[in-house]
Amino acid sequence: MLVALVGQARRLAAVNPAAAALGLAPGLPLADARARFPDLAAAPADPVADARLLERLATRMAAFSPLVALDPPDGLLLDITGAAHLFGGEAAMAAAVVAAAVAACGSAARPALADHAAAARALARFGAGAAQDVRCLPVAALEPGEEVLAALASAGLVWLGDLAARPMAPLAARFGEGLVRALRAILGEVAPPLIPWRTLPPIHEEARFAEPIARTQDALAVIEALLLRAGTTLQARAQGGRRFIVELERGDGLRRRLAVETGQPTQAPAPVMRLLRERIETLADPLDPGFGFDTIRLAVGRTQSLPPRQIDTAGTAAEAGDISALIDRLSLRLGADAVCRLAPVDTHVPEAAQRLLPAREAPPQAWDLAPAALPRPLLLFDPPQPVAVIASVPDGPPLRFRWQGQLHEVRLAEGPERIAPEWWHAPDGQQGAATGPGHALSRDYYRVEDAGGRRFWLLRHGLFGETEAPLWYVHGLCA
């Protein structure tokens, strides 16, 4: 049984046959179901994974029919016109399709055959047993709203046949246009188009040469032409490439692969060419054409949606692209981990309150720009540097401290700012936080200024109640 969050309530999203036999139905609040059957097993619903499974299944169904359409959230429509005889008739084909679907996703499937897609869909979802006549379906098969369903019931209309026997115009006037449209689709009077599901083939371009080309410059010119062709394909698909792989095949069979990644999806050859030149420059062993390259292939390894954009006369859209080009270049030369952005982490521990994420993958994160209650340092030592401190016990500010062999007289001091350890991360919870040698200690931070005007962020690791002799560290340099 699967549970989904609908509004503020957790409701059943799907039930298995055993739960259905107990009288549970989708839409029931989980609390009600638990009240009736306390030992229910429930798992959260995952619509994204379901959609992905459906797409995978649709890809498999290409074995049966060239025209497969998705009927989300859990249906597939196959157009088997002219294909059924290959599988020994319609019934045999339906059985084969169900067997393949069950083998692929491991759940039950309910097939239905009809002359029209809408009729087949209604039969599969609302048909009972082997009924093949859409006129014997309940009016719920039209999937009207709750109100319309109640109005139909009060009018004594139970089956589709009842509706089909009546003139359409009064029905539309009383129950709405949508009901009539759904009815006509199921009866086959209008045919709403099927949108076929197609997986696009990967983009692959190739150039073969009658005579091998021996100059790297020429090879780059060919790659640029290939990129232009790939760019046209990408443009037609409203996609942009994120990863480009170039394979150079030499006359003697040696292959070289060059792969570049961009931070933003791109269709234009120029940024990819810049990255490729950079890549060739930084190769440990240079690109050796030998007796020349026979074949050059280009593959777009990863794509991302890139809708066409109106060209901006002010040029503001171009600026965002420029820093991403810089990020791409630097990431390629120095490594993706060397070009980073700061990302916030929700914690009070100062050194853990931020982390570095590769700028190519992570967009800029939103930061809380409200000024902190107490000023924080600009630079943090990692790890904090131990210092010898003279301070009044138990939690007075430092009077003087010795760091790197130099004595600093404290002129001004502010503190302590106490930061308690995160006991919820301790393995044994709250009890273990303050006891035991390996456990986290509270920290007292002092912002001090020495006689020379330098400001430090000093830290006493542990309160006097927590540990025998707390150690002092300098944790940061203030501006």
Add this chain to the structure above:
Amino acid sequence: MPPAQERPCGPADLAGFPSAAGLAGFPGAADLAGFPGLAPARLHEIHAEARDWGAALAFALGAAGGGTGPVVLVRRQGRAALQLCAEGLVGLGLDPARLLLVAARDERALLRAGLDAARCPGLAAVVLESWGPLPLYDLTASRRLVLAAERCGAAVLLLRGQAPPRASAAHTRWQIRAAPSAPLAARAPGPAAIEAELLRLRGGPAGRRWQLEWDETHAIFRTGQAPFPTSAGGGGAALSGAVVSLAGLRQGPAGGRRAA
């Protein structure tokens, strides 16, 4: 050109700076009369000792925070175990989301990454953190940075830690030290204070010093030791102008007292 054109600070300038040197600082940087600031589309060198590194970085990033575009900070990989603290950056008026951190393997990579960043249009500033003599940074390298900065409009700030000044094409060269702050109540350290000494100014006299204090509300550097806290920028213009000159006069003895 009358120096009073700049908004918060006032009329007189002691040393009589030539105005053409670029009174336009960063929008958020100190705009004291005669203070050349860290002008955009120029190369600036900022010298500092190791212990004043926080002050030097604050001088550079505080100025960079006044712009609007992204800020690129190129650092040497693993040179020191000093990492940036985002909350401190927020205190300096720089949104950490605008910051792009680049870790360079060696000096060559550092200068090259800085040059690439300076050639990228739309950036507010490029800050390079270097350490030691930096032999690759010669006249040619600095001229390249200057040309890139002039073409693309970003300020290029080269922080030089424990390095002797070298001949270069930079517009200004600064020596930054941490300065004692004005104490708050209960003997707490006040806002960040630094002492900026202008070692070199292209086309202008050098050698002056300024005491700068960070104003967190307006995210700019101001003259320190203001006798009367002024609330409005317009009304306080004349007063803080006088403060500039007083601070300049008092410079020597005050420093001597602190050193003693």
